[in-house]
Amino acid sequence: MSADTPGDAASRPTREVSLAVNGETVEADVEPRLKLSDFLRNHCGLRGVRVGCEHGVCGACTVSLDGDIVKSCLVYAVQADGREIGTVEGLAEGGELGPVQRAFHEEHALQCGFCTSGFVMATRDLLERNPDPSDEEIRKGLADNICRCTGYQNIYEAVHRAANEMDGTASDDETDPEAD
Secondary structure, three states: OOOOOOOHHHHOOOEEEEEEEOOEEEEEEEOOOOEHHHHHHHHOOOOOOOOOOOOOOOOOOEEEEOOEEEEHHHOEHHHHOOOEEEOHHHHOEOOEOOHHHHHHHHOOOOOOOOOHHHHHHHHHHHHHHOOOOOHHHHHHHOOOOOOOOOOOHHHHHHHHHHHHHHOOOOOOOOOOHHHO
């Protein structure tokens, strides 16, 4: 919006929105053109929602909208009015990392970390739909997310670790998710 002149902002229309973000009600007046990703980052301070390609290709902005994952750069904040939004920050349990977050940490499934929150959200969605995915199902389930740093192997291992932990079969010394 660097081309805006100082007087332009006051003349733009706004709409009031009310969203449940990670269980908290957030209300704001927003311009109808404001993307959900920008709303979450700038109005809610949720920096885990990354803005990468802004075309829905990279998956860094992946969030949950009423239980379904979406690319928040492709949704306007006004479209999310009255709906439930879940972000990577909302996956923590009692101040501790949730199982998927913990698995990504333990398996070193990141390098720069830019894409990680999108992968974590996509993994959580995959494991809710399929608690014991095969390698091929993991590849398909995460196909809408791109990482430019890793070789994906540790990401797949993190998915297996999270699946095992979520179904109660993980152990502290588990290093090979294929070992069961």
